[in-house]
Amino acid sequence: MLKHVSLWLALSAVLSGLASAADYSKFTTPGLAKGQITHSDIAPLISYYQQQDWLETTELGRSVEQRPVYLLKIGNGERKVLAWSQMHGDEPTATAAIFDLLAIIEAQLQQQAATGEGGPAWLDKITLYLVPMLNPDGAERNSRYNALGIDVNRDALALQTPEGQLLMQAAKQIKPHYGFNLHDQNRYHAAGDNKKPATISLLAPAFNQAREINPSRHAAMQLISAVKPLLDKTIPEQLGRYDDEYSMRSFGDTFSSMGISTVLVEAGGNYNDPFRQLARQLNVQLYLRWLELISTSSYRDYDLSGYNSIPMNNSGGMKDLIIRQVNLPQANGTGVLARVDLAFNAGGNGRGSVTLHEIGDARIYGAYHHLDASGMDYSAGKAYALNEPLTLSRERYLQLLADGYSHFSGNAGHLTNNTDLPVALNPRGVNGPWPQRHASTTFLLSKDNKVQVAVINGRLIRLVDGSLIDPFAGN
Ligand SMILES: [Zn+2]
Known part of the structure; x- marks a missing residue:
């Protein structure tokens, strides 16, 4: 009987236009x-x-x-x-x-x-x-x-x-x-x-x-x-x-x-x-x-x-991820050349790839996910060469990221990832001193020369606690 009463209450909420998600779920x-x-x-x-x-x-x-x-x-x-x-x-x-x-x-x-x-x-x-x-x-x-x-x-x-x-x-x-x-x-x-x-x-x-x-x-x-x-x-x-x-x-x-x-x-x-x-x-x-x-x-x-x-x-007014106010370095590597926003969308192939869609002033766009990178410096990060077997624990992986490695290169069979964090393995098109449109979406963001956030195929790993933000989950 109670079940019926709650059902009728949910029904009247739905019909009134004031239903909650819980009312609808019935x-x-x-x-x-x-x-x-x-x-x-x-x-x-x-x-x-x-x-x-x-x-x-x-x-x-x-x-x-x-x-x-x-x-x-x-x-x-x-x-x-x-x-x-x-x-x-x-x-x-x-x-x-x-x-x-x-x-x-x-x-x-x-x-x-x-x-x-x-x-x-x-x-x-x-x-x-x-x-x-x-x-x-x-x-x-x-x-x-x-x-x-x-x-x-x-x-x-x-x-x-x-x-x-x-x-x-x-x-x-x-x-x-x-x-x-x-x-x-x-x-x-x-x-x-x-x-x-x-x-x-x-x-x-x-x-x-x-x-x-x-x-x-x-x-x-x-x-x-x-x-x-x-x-x-x-x-x-x-x-x-x-x-x-x-x-x-x-x-x-x-x-x-x-x-x-x-x-x-x-x-x-x-x-x-x-x-x-x-x-x-x-x-x-x-x-x-x-x-x-x-x-x-x-x-x-x-x-x-x-x-x-x-x-x-x-159309195009929303992006999957915007990283705001990233410092790009001068050509000689010292000082800040420009402060830019980086806007990302899921790639079109439906296999979880991510595209750096726009670089510059993204203030006119909304995003499903944001990262405020004010004061953070962009760097492509180093390649860690897989010359011998490597098993990644959480601690080991976060340490490698903190040491400035953003991706792995070489024999993919050598890498065992025992974490739930994404890795970039032999990424296509490694970034240079500045991020490029449609290039790899793997790089590091640092403050005072300490890596704060690793961006791995567009997924964000915060080094302070190893937490992951995946703007592309479900896509
Ligand atoms: Zn249609």
């Missing part, structure tokens, strides 16, 4: 908090929902590689809403959010069955259609594209992909009044000049080159204005507006031109949140609010000032 679908979500992750969930009588689950069709794409239908109201996720296979956050939404609706219906009240108020006003994971082949490859290498979101006109055809066919059959186009954006977007990540970005896409506002786009803008106060409260300064340049081949823009009020939702990064669980939770919050706003028409009370006041996404 409705998060297990197993989806990860960077890649594939068809095999959602298949058992689909099977479960196929057995429930409060929604209809049908197969919309098949992908290039014959994976099923599903259409879920909930409610029986006149206003039709179509939402689809993961048309880019490597953008799974909203797929998880869709299943969380189903868990919440189910809990509401159970509460209604038990108490006679508390059911979803929108059910007789709205018919909600959901396509979770439009591009299962891309999901399988953790790729943006479908199995033909086509970007499904550039296929709205040519309809060369089965996935694009399925979405267009669904839109033509359903004739939705509202569309929700659910994506992930890269974590390097900042929200305007806020130097904070755009954890959610929204857009009412343009339907023509002139970016005119017709009634359906106006309604989409109102839907965004209406949720801005909620997001200002939950993620202050972390809401962005996606670029509204007209993209005629994209579904959002095409649906917009078909008179569907379309909202683009981009789930973005947040601090210490590699799998975007905050954006997932906010997605659910947005869906619930939009269902309420659409069912009551109350979004029409909002003008466009909220929409227009959302700062534009600032």
Whole structure:
């Protein structure tokens, strides 16, 4: 009984928009908090929902590689809403959010069955259609594209992909009044000049080159204005507006031109949140609010000032790591030539490599991790030659770093690392007197000739206590 009471309390918190992460956790679908979500992750969930009588689950069709794409239908109201996720296979956050939404609706219906009240108020006003994971082949490859290498979101006109055809066919059959186009954006977007990540970005896409506002786009803008106060409260300064340049081949823009009020939702990064669980939770919050706003028409009370006041996404405005105010030495090695910031991003190969992205004045950027290196001097560090077997204990390794060695060279087989700290072994492109863009991200930072911090492949080891800061964990 107590369990039920706490569940209902969590449910009402979620529905009020004031839920904590703990409240949400009661409705998060297990197993989806990860960077890649594939068809095999959602298949058992689909099977479960196929057995429930409060929604209809049908197969919309098949992908290039014959994976099923599903259409879920909930409610029986006149206003039709179509939402689809993961048309880019490597953008799974909203797929998880869709299943969380189903868990919440189910809990509401159970509460209604038990108490006679508390059911979803929108059910007789709205018919909600959901396509979770439009591009299962891309999901399988953790790729943006479908199995033909086509970007499904550039296929709205040519309809060369089965996935694009399925979405267009669904839109033509359903004739939705509202569309929700659910994506992930890269974590390097900042929200305007806020130097904070755009954890959610929204857009009412343009339907023509002139970016005119017709009634359906106006309604989409109102839907965004209406949720801005909620997001200002939950993620202050972390809401962005996606670029509204007209993209005629994209579904959002095409649906917009078909008179569907379309909202683009981009789930973005947040601090210490590699799998975007905050954006997932906010997605659910947005869906619930939009269902309420659409069912009551109350979004029409909002003008466009909220929409227009959302700062534009600032592409590249966030970095993974910024080391601020590092002293670079004069050419003769004595004295300080310049004081610079070093900005790092994860490399593109997905194997944990790190790139020194920018050297100079990084004040305009935000970062997921910072190190204030004021008063610290840069040096590339020496190579420790592996001429014979070497076993690294913590003490031994920290001593070598303190002695000015930043990396190991020679026979890699000689090195046994018994620590949980990263080592740089035969790094590609050793730095010279000054760090170089796209070169090794291994070097030392010293104060009064004493090494304070070793930067090893972009990971920071503080020598005072051997603590590690890994800005790239989970990437
Ligand atoms: Zn996308």
